[in-house]
Amino acid sequence: MKIDLTGKVALVTASTGGIGFAIARGLAESGAEVVINGRSEATVNKAIQTLQQAVPGVAVRASIADLSDAQGVETLLRTVPHADILVNNAGIFGPQDFYATDDETWETYWQTNVMSGVRLSRALLPGMIARGWGRVVFISSESALNIPADMIHYGVTKTAQLSLARGLAKFAAGSGVTVNSVLPGPTMSDGFAAMMKDEMEKSGKSLETVGKEFVMANRPSSVIQRAASVEEVANMVVYVCSMQASATSGAALRVDGGVVDDIV
Known part of the structure; x- marks a missing residue:
């Protein structure tokens, strides 16, 4: 199978390292123009340099924006007014006792992990639908199904992403745009x-x-x-973004190493 995304613009949020960067690299290797997003100019520039070394001739743009609030999303959208592929990878995690998790922490997780994807999808989906092709992917987690007792606040946001992706897939039904979730396990x-x-x-x-x-x-x-390695997660994401994955939409695709004990 040869995945060719030549001519497509791919925005991968929080893509200066880890899973996000691996996804950006995989999409770039498939011919897409990639937008690298991060919160600081230094980390974004470093990631772009690394990507250019790894994928000579790659078309790459920078978008420096913190997506934890609406203003940050607006900043990103001023530099990326349209995209063919949107990978909602921005997210935060960390263990914390439920009793000690205050409202401010819950709100921070909700804004970063869920609302960043809501805002970007709301802004970029219309163009995808008008063009008759697009891919939206939410990087969720096995914690969406296997809620960790020490990270309930995190697990809730990851479950919300599954609902959001499924609802958007139905919203975009028949348009040529697919919306899916990918659920990494320990990576x-x-x-x-x-x-x-x-x-x-x-x-x-x-x-x-x-x-x-x-x-x-x-x-x-x-x-x-x-x-898992970050590349193993990225491989699934790149496939979901491909032309070949046109019949996959509204799915929650696990790259969890079989952690979730479910045959469905």
């Missing part, structure tokens, strides 16, 4: 590496080893019994 992203930093320094073990131990201790239902 060796930058955030995961930061979370495991102390353990790696204390034990002297590699990220891969610590990741495997984390999965077996905290997600023992995993079928692959390890953390």
Whole structure:
């Protein structure tokens, strides 16, 4: 299968590292023009330089914007008024006791993880529908189905993304635009590496080893019994954005290593 996205403009939010950057690279390797988004000029420029080295000749643009509020989304839209592919990857996570999770924290998670995707979809979907082709992908999580007791606030936002994607798929029905969710499980992203930093320094073990131990201790239902790579998650996203995935819409596609114990 050859995925060719030549001529398509792809916006990947929070794409300066981790899963977001891997997705941006995968789309660029398939010929798309990519918009790299991040909160600082330094991180965006560094990511663009890395992408240009990895994919010579790539068409790439910068969009520096913090998507945790409406103003940040408006800033992004001024530089990216239209896109053929929208990957809603911006999100925050972190463990916190339910009793200690105040309203402000809930609101911060909701605005970043859910409303950024609402606002961008509302702005960019009309153009996709008018052109008769488009792809919208929400990067959710296995935590949307397997709500973690120590991150209830996070899990709720990830479940909301599934509802949002399914509803938008119905809203865009018959238009040539597909809307899907991709649900990673434990993944060796930058955030995961930061979370495991102390353990790696204390034990002297590699990220891969610590990741495997984390999965077996905290997600023992995993079928692959390890953390996924960011490239493995990106591969699913690139396929969902392809011409070949035209019959896949409204789906919640798991790249969770089989953590969710469900045959459907």
